[in-house]
Amino acid sequence: MGRGNCGILVRDTGFQDDDWRADFVRWSGEDGHCALPDGAALDVENTAPAEDIVPFFGRIALIRIAFPSHMDGRGFSLARHLRLLGYRGRLRAAGRILADQYAMARRSGFDEVEIDPALAERQPEEQWLFRADWRTHDYQERLGRRRYHGAHGAQD
Amino acid sequence: MARAFRPSILTANDLLDGDVVYLARDGAWTRRSAEARLFEDEDEANRSLAAAESQEDAVVGPYLAAAVPGGQLGPEPVHIREALRATGPTNYCHGKQTGR
Amino acid sequence: MYRYDGFDREFVHARVAQFRQQVERRIKGSLTEEEFKPLRLMNGLYLQLHAYMLRVAIPYGTLQSRQMRQLAYIAERWDKGYGHFTTRQNIQFNWPRLKDVPDILDALADVEMHAIQTSGNCVRNVTADHFAGAADDEIADPRPTAELLRQWSTDHPEFAFLPRKFKIAVSGSPIDRAVTRAHDIGLRMIRNVVGEPGYEVCVGGGLGRTPMIGSVIRDFLPEADLLPYIESILQVYNAIGRRDNIYKARIKITVSEHGIEAFRESVEQRFRIQRETFAGEHQALLARIGAMFAAPVWIEAPTGAFDAALARDPVFRSFVDTNLHPHRNPDYAIVTISLKAHGATPGDATAEQMRVIAGLAERYGHDEIRISHEQNCILPHVHKRDVPAVHAALREAGLATANVGLASDIIACPGMDYCNLATARSIPIAQDIATRMKERGDERHIGDLKIKISGCINACGHHHVGHIGILGLDRAGVENYQITLGGDGTETAALGERAGPGFAADDVVPAVERLIDTYLELRSDDDEAFLATYRRVGMRPFKAALYPDTAAAAGR
Ligand code: HEM
Ligand code: SF4
Numbered sequence: 001m002g003r004g005n006c007g008i009l010v011r012d013t014g015f016q017d018d019d020w021r022a023d024f025v026r027w028s029g030e031d032g033h034c035a036l037p038d039g040a041a042l043d044v045e046n047t048a049p050a051e052d053i054v055p056f057f058g059r060i061a062l063i064r065i066a067f068p069s070h071m072d073g074r075g076f077s078l079a080r081h082l083r084l085l086g087y088r089g090r091l092r093a094a095g096r097i098l099a100d101q102y103a104m105a106r107r108s109g110f111d112e113v114e115i116d117p118a119l120a121e122r123q124p125e126e127q128w129l130f131r132a133d134w135r136t137h138d139y140q141e142r143l144g145r146r147r148y149h150g151a152h153g154a155q156d
Numbered sequence: 157m158a159r160a161f162r163p164s165i166l167t168a169n170d171l172l173d174g175d176v177v178y179l180a181r182d183g184a185w186t187r188r189s190a191e192a193r194l195f196e197d198e199d200e201a202n203r204s205l206a207a208a209e210s211q212e213d214a215v216v217g218p219y220l221a222a223a224v225p226g227g228q229l230g231p232e233p234v235h236i237r238e239a240l241r242a243t244g245p246t247n248y249c250h251g252k253q254t255g256r
Numbered sequence: 257m258y259r260y261d262g263f264d265r266e267f268v269h270a271r272v273a274q275f276r277q278q279v280e281r282r283i284k285g286s287l288t289e290e291e292f293k294p295l296r297l298m299n300g301l302y303l304q305l306h307a308y309m310l311r312v313a314i315p316y317g318t319l320q321s322r323q324m325r326q327l328a329y330i331a332e333r334w335d336k337g338y339g340h341f342t343t344r345q346n347i348q349f350n351w352p353r354l355k356d357v358p359d360i361l362d363a364l365a366d367v368e369m370h371a372i373q374t375s376g377n378c379v380r381n382v383t384a385d386h387f388a389g390a391a392d393d394e395i396a397d398p399r400p401t402a403e404l405l406r407q408w409s410t411d412h413p414e415f416a417f418l419p420r421k422f423k424i425a426v427s428g429s430p431i432d433r434a435v436t437r438a439h440d441i442g443l444r445m446i447r448n449v450v451g452e453p454g455y456e457v458c459v460g461g462g463l464g465r466t467p468m469i470g471s472v473i474r475d476f477l478p479e480a481d482l483l484p485y486i487e488s489i490l491q492v493y494n495a496i497g498r499r500d501n502i503y504k505a506r507i508k509i510t511v512s513e514h515g516i517e518a519f520r521e522s523v524e525q526r527f528r529i530q531r532e533t534f535a536g537e538h539q540a541l542l543a544r545i546g547a548m549f550a551a552p553v554w555i556e557a558p559t560g561a562f563d564a565a566l567a568r569d570p571v572f573r574s575f576v577d578t579n580l581h582p583h584r585n586p587d588y589a590i591v592t593i594s595l596k597a598h599g600a601t602p603g604d605a606t607a608e609q610m611r612v613i614a615g616l617a618e619r620y621g622h623d624e625i626r627i628s629h630e631q632n633c634i635l636p637h638v639h640k641r642d643v644p645a646v647h648a649a650l651r652e653a654g655l656a657t658a659n660v661g662l663a664s665d666i667i668a669c670p671g672m673d674y675c676n677l678a679t680a681r682s683i684p685i686a687q688d689i690a691t692r693m694k695e696r697g698d699e700r701h702i703g704d705l706k707i708k709i710s711g712c713i714n715a716c717g718h719h720h721v722g723h724i725g726i727l728g729l730d731r732a733g734v735e736n737y738q739i740t741l742g743g744d745g746t747e748t749a750a751l752g753e754r755a756g757p758g759f760a761a762d763d764v765v766p767a768v769e770r771l772i773d774t775y776l777e778l779r780s781d782d783d784e785a786f787l788a789t790y791r792r793v794g795m796r797p798f799k800a801a802l803y804p805d806t807a808a809a810a811g812r
Contacts, residue, residue, distance in 0.1 A: 047495075071294075071377070073417030077494040080414055084529045100295070107413035137267045139407045143483060144537030172283070173353040174307035213285045216303060235733050237672060240681075241305050245673035247601045247683045250336060 007094065007114040010102065012132045015125045018114065024064060027053070036060070046074040050081040057087050064114070067095035076108040083109035083148035090150045099127035103134035107141075111150050161198035165189070165231050166208060167241070168218035176241045177215060179204060185215060189242040190230030194223055257320060257624065258403050258548050260368040267410070268365040271372060275299045276358035283355065298378075298416075300371025301357055304676050310349045310357060311374040312364060316384035316402040316426070317345040319625040321614035326367040328610035334360050339610070341595060341603040343629045343667055343718055344423070345383045346374055350674055372410065377418045379409035379490075383425045385433045386628035389549060390590050390636035392582040396445045396453060398428035400546040401482065404538065408483050415490050419497035420505035422490070423462075430747060435629060437461045437469045437749035438721060440507045441489065446476065454478045459489060459519070460511030463715035467751050468508040471516045473523065479542075481527075484534045488526035492519065552622035554585050555639045562640035565647075574700065575647050575658040589640055591621075593633040593650060594657040594665060598694040602668040602686050603631030612653040620646050629718075631667055632660065662699040663707060663772065664690035667718055671711025671728060672735075678711035680728025680735035685709055685764055692765050702772055704785040708743070721745035723787045724771060725752040726764065735761045741771070741798055742790045753795055755802050767802055774801040 009018050024043040025036065029052070036042075041062040042053070053060075063082065065075045079091055093105045094114035105113055115123075141147060166179040170187075177185040178192035186192065195201035201220055208218035226232035233239050244250045260268075278295045281287040287295075296302075300311040312327070319327075327347060331339050334356045340348045352360055364370055374381055382405045384398040385391070405424060409415065415422070427434040428445040436442025442458035455477045461470025477485055489507075496514070498504045504513075511519050565572045581590040593613060596602050605613075613633050617625045620642040626634035638646055650656035659665050666689060669675065671682030686709055693699045708722030712729070719725030725740035736758040743752030759767050772786075774797055779789045790798065 071417055072499060073377075073414065074494055076414040076417070077491045081491065081495075081526075084533055101416075103411075104413035104416060137263070137270060137411070139267070139410045140412060142263065142537065143404075143408055143541060144535035145408075145483070145487075146533045146535060148533075169303055169307075172355060174303060174351075176306055212289055213283075216289055236735065237305070237678070240672055244306055245683075246681065247604075247673055247687070248336075 007116055008120045010113040010115060010128050011111075012106075012134075014129055014132075015120065020062060044078075046072065046078055048078065050078060050085055053082070053087075054085050057085075057089070060087075060089050062090040062092060063087065064092045064094050065110075067093055067097050070096045070098045070101065073104075076104055079105075079109040088148070088150050099123045099131060102128050102131040106134040107138060107147060109148050161201070162222040162234070163194055163196050163224065163231075164201055164220040165192040165194055165223045165233065166201065166204050166218060167192070167221050167238070168208060168215035171212075171214055171216055174216075179208065188230075189233070192223070192231050194225060194231040195220070257318065258315075258399070258545060264368070264407075265365075268368075268370045268372070269362075271299070271370065272358060272361040272365055275361060279354060279358055294376065297375040298373070299357075299361065300374035301352075301354075302375065302676075304350070304670075304674050305672070305678075306674065307351045308354055308357070309674070310352045310360060310371060311342075312347050312349070312369060312371045313374050313381040314341075314345045314347060314369075314627050315381060315406050316388065316399045317386045317627040317629075318388075318399060319627065320623050321618040321625065323367045323369055324610050324614035324617070324625055326363060326369070328607035328614070330360055330363055331607040331610070338604050338606045340601070340670065341605065341627050341631050341633070343631065343669070343716060344381060345386075345627050345629060346381055347627070348670070350670075375421075376416070377420050377422075378416045379405075379412065379418075379422045379424065382406050382409065383423070383434055383439075383629065385427045385429060386626040386630075386634055387433060387581060387590055387636060388428060388626075389551065390583055390588075391429055391431070392584045393431050394429045394584065395447065396428045397546075397549050398426035398434070398443075398445055399549050400542055401428075401443065401445065401455075402426045403545050403549075404482070404542050405486070407541075408486070408538070414494060418490070418494055419499050419510075420502070420507075422493075422507065424486075432745075432747040432749070433628075435718070435721065435745040435749075437747075438463055438467075438718075438745060439470065441486065442470050443482075448476050448478075452478060455482060457485070457489075460508040460516070461749075462506050462508040463718060463720050464506070465503055465713050465715075466506075466509065467715065467720040468512065469749050469751065470508075471511065473516065473520050480536075480539050481531065483538050484530040485523075485527050488523045488530045491526050491530070492522045496522075552624075552637060554588065557587070557639060557641050559587055559640035562643050565644035569644075571651075571658075572644060572647055575656060576643070577700070578658045578660045578662060580643070583637070587640055589638050589643055591635040591638045591643065591646060592628070592660045593635065593655050594660050595632050596659060596665050596690065597654060597657045598659070598664050598690040599687050600690075601683050602666050605633070609653060609655055612649065612655060616646055616649055629667075630665065632665070659699065661704050661706075662693075663702055663705045664693040664699055666690060666707045666709060667722070668709040669711050669717035671709075671717075675711060675716075677714060678728070679713070679730035680711050680737065681761075682709040682711040682717055682726075682728055685726060685728070685737065685761065688765050689768055692769065696769075701782075702776065702786070703782070704787070705772070706745075706787075707768070718745060719743070720751045721749065722752060723790070724768060726768075729758060731758070737761065737764050739767060739771075739802065741795060742787065744787060755795065755799055756806075757803075770801040770804075771798055774798055 027044040039061045180186040181193040222234040223231040282292040302309045384402040389397040425434040425439040444456040457474040458470035459473045621635040666686040668682040668686035672678035708718045709726040710717035710719040721743040738758040740752030744750040
C-alpha cells in the first residue's frame with residue numbers, strides 16, 4: 001500500500017512533514033497478517049473490527065484510520081475502541097478531517113492527523129493550532145472518562 | 157426525463173437577515189415578489205441561477221420557483237409554499253402581508 | 257436548580273467566541289455557505305422559509321425567572337417579540353438576523369443558557385418529565401440524570417458526527433410524561449428488588465417517517481453504570497448505524513435491522529470494556545448535581561384561601577379542574593399555564609407573557625418554571641393559598657385558558673408557516689380546531705383528548721402519538737391532511753393507526769368533529785376517555801364517521 005510521506009501531519013505543535021518513512025500494510029482481515037513484521041504500520045478503514053487486530057498489537061507501531069468524509073464519525077469510535085482494547089502504539093487519523101474536529105480526534109485517542117496539501121491550504125495551520133487546546137473544556141474528562149494515547153501523544 | 161420548464165421567478169434568502177428575496181427586473185435583489193422578474197426562457201433562467209449561486213456574499217440557496225404572470229401584483233408563485241414565502245406566515249401579520 | 261460553575265461558564269462563552277469568529281468569516285466571504293452550514297447548525301442556527309431560526313435549549317425544560325426574562329428580552333430586542341416553545345423543550349426564535357446571533361448567544365450565556373447541539377447529527381438536548389421534582393407520583397427527580405447526560409454529551413468527541421441525530425429523554429415516574437418510548441434512548445428511573453436506584457433503558461424509539469416504539473435493552477441498569485452503558489450504545493450505533501440512506505440512519509432502524517437481541521449483545525460486549533475506563537468522578541458529580549436540585553423549603557401555611565376561592569368562583573374551579581396537578585406536598589399544586597388560548601398559535605408566547613410568567617414564578621413559585629413537550633409552561637411549586645392570586649394574574653394577562661389536556665390543548669409544529677421542510681401548514685389547522693371547540697363549548701364534557709399536528713412526515717408535532725393525529729401532506733401542490741387514531745405517548749405507548757384517505761384543509765375541522773361526536777355516542781360513560789373508547793370499539797365506527805359516503809355505499 002501507499003507511502004505515508006506525501007501528506008501533512010498535524011500535531012499539537014502545528015504542521016510538520018510526515019516522519020513515517022516505511023510502507024503501510026493494508027488490513028485485510030486477521031488471517032492475512034500472520035506474517036506481519038515487527039514495527040509495521042497498518043492502514044485500516046473506519047469499519048475495521050477492532051477486536052480482530054488485538055492479537056497483532058505487539059507488532060504494530062502505527063495504525064492509520066481513514067476518514068472518508070468529515071461527516072462520518074466512525075473513525076473516532078474506532079480509535080477509542082482500539083485504545084480501550086489496549087493499543088498504545090501510534091494512532092493516526094487520515095483524510096477528510098476539519099480543523100474544528102482536531103480536538104475530537106485527540107480526545108478519542110488519536111496522536112496525530114494526516115491531511116493532504118489541498119486541505120492544508122484551505123484550512124491553514126493557525127486554524128488547527130486554535131484547537132490545540134483540546135485538553136481544556138473537556139466535559140468527558142471531568143466526568144472521569146479516561147483519555148488514552150500512544151507514546152507520541154502521551155502528554156497526558 | 158427532465159421536467160418541462162415552467163416560467164419561473166428566481167428567489168433566495170438574504171445572507172445577512174435571512175429575508176426572502178427575488179431577482180428583480182433590473183437585476184438587483186428585491187424583497188417584494190411583485191417586482192420579481194418572470195423568466196419565460198429556460199436558458200436565461202438557468203444562466204441567472206448560476207450567476208446567483210456565485211453571489212455567496214449576498215444570498216443563500218437561490219433556486220427557481222414556478223410562477224404565472226399576475227397582472228398588477230407581478231408574478232404569482234404557483235406552489236403554496238412560495239405563496240407563503242412571498243407573504244409571510246399566516247398566523248401573524250408580520251408586515252409583508254400588509255406591505256404587499 | 258443546577259447552577260453553572262466556572263467550567264460550564266468558560267465553555268459556553270468560548271463557544272460563543274468561536275461562533276462569532278465563524279459568522280465574521282462567513283460575512284467576509286472566507287467561509288462558503290457549505291462550510292458554514294454545519295458550523296451554524298452546531299449552534300442551533302437554521303435557515304427557514306422566511307428567515308434564520310435560532311433554536312435554544314431549555315435543558316430538561318427547567319427555567320428560572322431571570323432566564324425567562326432574558327428570553328423575553330431576546331424576543332424583543334432581536335426578534336419580533338415572541339418565541340415558540342417546542343415539543344423538545346426548546347424555544348425557537350423565528351426572525352434573528354445573522355449578525356445578531358453571536359450577541360443573542362452571549363445574552364443566553366449570561367444566564368447560563370445556550371443553543372449548542374440543538375441541531376446536527378449529535379446527541380440533542382436531553383428532555384425530562386416537566387413535573388420533575390414536583391409530581392406526587394414520582395420515584396426520583398430525573399433532572400440530575402438529565403444534567404449529567406447534558407454534560408457528558410456536550411462536545412463528546414466520538415458522537416458529534418453520528419449517522420443521524422440522537423434524542424434522549426428521562427422520566428422519574430411510572431407515569432410517563434416525557435414520551436420516553438418514542439426516543440432514541442428512553443430512561444425510566446426505577447428501583448430494583450432491594451431498593452437500589454437505577455434505570456430501565458429503552459432503545460430505538462422514534463417518530464418521523466418510520467415511527468417505532470422503543471424496546472427495552474436493559475431491565476435494570478444500576479445508577480453508577482449509566483454513562484459507560486449509554487456510551488456503549490452510542491459506540492455500537494456509531495459503528496453499525498446506516499450511513500448510506502438518511503431515512504434509515506436513525507438507531508430505531510439499526511435496532512430493527514439487527515434485532516434487539518443482537519444489538520443488546522454488542523452493547524453488553526462494549527460495556528464490559530467501557531466500564532473499566534470510567535473513573536468514579538461522574539458519580540461524585542451526580543451527587544453534587546443532585547444536591548442542587550434539592551426541593552425548595554416548603555412554606556407552611558393554611559390553604560383556606562384556595563378552598564374559599566374554589567367554593568366561590570366557578571371560573572377558578574374550572575381552571576383548577578384542568579390546569580392543576582397533584583404535588584408531592586399536599587399543600588402545594590403544580591400549575592400549568594396553557595399556551596393554547598383558543599385560536600392562538602400553540603406554543604407561542606410573547607415577551608410580555610414571558611415576563612408575567614417569570615414574575616409569578618418569582619413571587620409565588622420558588623422561582624421555578626418548566627416547559628412541557630406539550631408546549632405549555634408550568635409553575636411546578638405553588639402553595640395552594642397562592643393559586644387564586646396566580647389565577648387572577650394569569651387572567652389579566654390572557655394566560656388563564658383552562659384547557660390543559662382537552663381538545664384545544666393541541667400540539668402543533670410550525671408547519672409551512674415557518675418550516676423549510678413542511679408539506680402543509682399546521683398552525684391554522686390547530687387554530688381552527690381550537691376555535692371550533694370553543695364555539696361548541698363542550699370540551700370539558702368531552703374530556704381528555706390529545707390532538708397533535710405535524711406539517712410533514714418528520715412528525716415534529718408528535719402526530720403518531722396523538723389520540724387524534726393529523727399529518728399535513730402536499731398533494732399536487734394542495735395541502736391535504738391525513739388522520740391517525742389511537743396514538744399514545746405515555747407509559748401505554750402506541751402508534752396511531754391511519755384512518756383512510758386525507759382531507760382538504762377546510763374539511764379537517766368537520767372530520768374532527770365527526771370523530772368527537774362518534775366518541776360521545778359510543779363512550780360507556782362520562783369517565784371513559786376518547787382513547788379508552790377507541791381501544792374498546794376499534795377503528796370501524798370512527799372510520800364510518802369519517803367517510804360517511806363510503807360507509808353508505810358499502811351498506812347499500
Ligand atoms: C422548524 C425547523 C425544524 C426542522 C428543520 C425539523 C426537522 C426534523 C426532521 C428532519 C425530523 C425527522 C428526523 C428523522 O426521522 O430522522 C424531525 C423530527 C422531530 N422533530 Fe423536528 N424539525 C423542526 C422543528 C421542530 C419543532 C418546532 C419541534 C417541536 C415542536 C420539533 C421536534 C421534533 C420531534 C419531536 C421529532 C420526532 C422525534 C424523532 O426525532 O423521531 N422539530 N425534525
Ligand atoms: S414536522 Fe415537518 S413541517 Fe413540522 S416542524 Fe417538523 S419538519 Fe417542519
